[in-house]
Amino acid sequence: MAMLKLPDAQGGLVPLTLSTPKSHPVEPAAYNRKVLAAAHVVADPLADVDPWLEPAIDWDRTIAFREHLWDLGLGVAEAMDTAQRGMGLTWEHSLELIQRSVAAQKARGGGAVMACGAGTDHLPPSPDLSLDDVIAAYEEQCEAVEKAGGRIILMASRALAACARSPDDYGMVYDRILSKVAEPVIIHWLGEMFDPALEGYWGSSDHMRAMDTCLDILARNAAKIDGIKISLLSAEKEIAMRERLPEGVIMYTGDDFNYPDLIEGDERGYSHALLGIFDAIAPQAASALTALGKGERARYREILDPTVPLSRHIFKAPTRFYKTGVVFLAYLNGFQDHFTMIGGQESTRSTLHLAELIRLADAAGALSDPERAAARARPVFAARGLEV
Template identity: 55%
Template sequence: MTLHLPNPDGTLRAYEPRTAPPAVPVTGGGSAFTSRTVFSAAHVVADPFADTTPDGPAAVDWDATLAFRRHLWSHGLGVAEAMDTAQRGMGLDWATAAELIRRSAAEARAAGGRIACGVGTDQLTATAAATVTLADVRSAYEEQLAVVEESGAQAILMASRALAATAKGPDDYLEVYGHLLRQAAEPVILHWLGPMFDPALDGYWGSSDLDTATDTFLEVIAAHPDKVDGIKVSLLDAQREIDLRRRLPQGVRCYTGDDFNYPELIAGDDQGFSHALLGIFDPLGPLAAQAVRVLDTGDTEGFRALLDPTVELSRHLFQAPTRYYKTGVVLLAWLSGHQSHFTMVGGLQSARSLPHLARAYELADGLGLFPDPKLAQERMRNLLSLYGVNQ
């Protein structure tokens, strides 16, 4: 049955939805990955019946949220919890994030799944920026680090808006991160999130010059290599990531967070490769898992053949303003049947236009991502009707 999808210029185009079965098995299973460590940064499912406001406490559908994590674990993927994909700093408040961490970590133990959780300073958002000190930033990080470590999850030290606003230069970053790494119980993942994902992080590591910032970042790692499991780089610059990973100390991994260039970065070259911690692996979970298992056999061409066609969808979801990529991710989760509605924490379902959402559907359908193409078609038809597009 034909769908009429809106173009950016206001016209409609006819689209014939896919009728073939999914491109990869819907059910999970299979051996663990052997060549790469792979995390999917997972979204949260909002409670659509909660009486909330965009600036009020987040209301989460815990059953659906945890069920989605079990879906990712069933395919062998690790879960990167309470990251920007879960709307940290964009609707998900720290109190709810802490509960998310505790619940997901407990679920990971029950499911035998791997989990790493974001440690930030977002409890400082209600504090006037002018009054925040480095001591406040350290204390906020410590509070969150304790929650993650007590849950039994691995910690991911996320970039901090409060630190970006408070630090006077590279030395402040060296002091804060050095303090945290010295007290971390287990090796952590350091997360460098670029300003395209969060404009408040411009100038992170004490400089807007990325070469200078990279030197400071590497100085932090070099001073504490035994406390750094790896780094997650989200700068959307493949060559910069390659150059950076070649400078890492022995044993420190690079987890790509580049949602534009992930196939080539994970495949690697004769001097190394990146592991993965990606938001795009939320909607791509089963397909990404199949691709990594092909890579485990040494078949790089087969891996690229599976993953390269997904880049167009990823670049579409993560197009500027990149920080709103979560809207497309949740749309695809709804169309795939992982949740019963298309609403988001903070009302963020309104952050992308209907033409953007329609193109996301078209690209995902063309890739065979939907477990039930008919369900996806009917839900997309309902969304179009809600916007006034008669079929």
């Protein structure tokens, strides 16, 4: 029986006996939602680099994690913010990641689903940029993704947010890019809680006014759009937009706070999913999707609802640091042998945050092997001055 003594806010060490995990039967053929997990990258802790300045990636473990997601029938959203895009992962490394992942996808055959982030992150944001500069940057990445054989997720642009003067500027840029893509794309509206540099995206800091601009762009370009992922952490805003989408354009929830409700839906509709939390809880997500697809809604909620407190903790403000919790869980569950991240991002969450993450992961059944999780947690807390 695995036990830890985890620190609490009062300065004490509170015993926790880790529970035996439940089995999670998975039948991908039963899924009735499109689901992609935004996958993290595994750092190479032995590379001779300056971690804050140059990313070093363990390619074998990184691709193996994508194979794990595909084995569960989940799609992969590649080179997104979960992979530290714009927070340590450069466009150069993102493109290599995309190329390697596409090769792994093709090797598996037709069952592996993937879409890849294309943005402008190689273009430093500045109010002095022109819209043509932004368009050229988008075109470069879109062409590279298509050349690699990948589908495009059109990521929000820090450069566009920095130089756009009106909602019409957003329309002009997106119209131009969408006119040239070979296959329908997923649009990604990433809120400022995930990336403060995207404040005021679509030309307004009022999300509902911004939504109007975005919906106009979607309507004009519906034939070139598969769906839109919004990450605003507001079920109400997502539903309001979902109900106004043009015919043929679907909603992918990016709401890591309210995903069980949004994916289940109601008589008025439902969302598909493109979620960072599904990296961390992939077996639970796959099992819940199996139950939902079979019409077993109570079972779906029984599996997925206990993961919500864990997700809300991982994605708590400052939300942009959520990757630390995702990678910590990957380490505890044996998908990598260390808790090291590119850019030194393992340091962005406190010792108490990690302790609470273990408690919530245990309650959610998200620790696949309690003995291994406990053994791996101890050196992390020892490095922070605690014997747990």
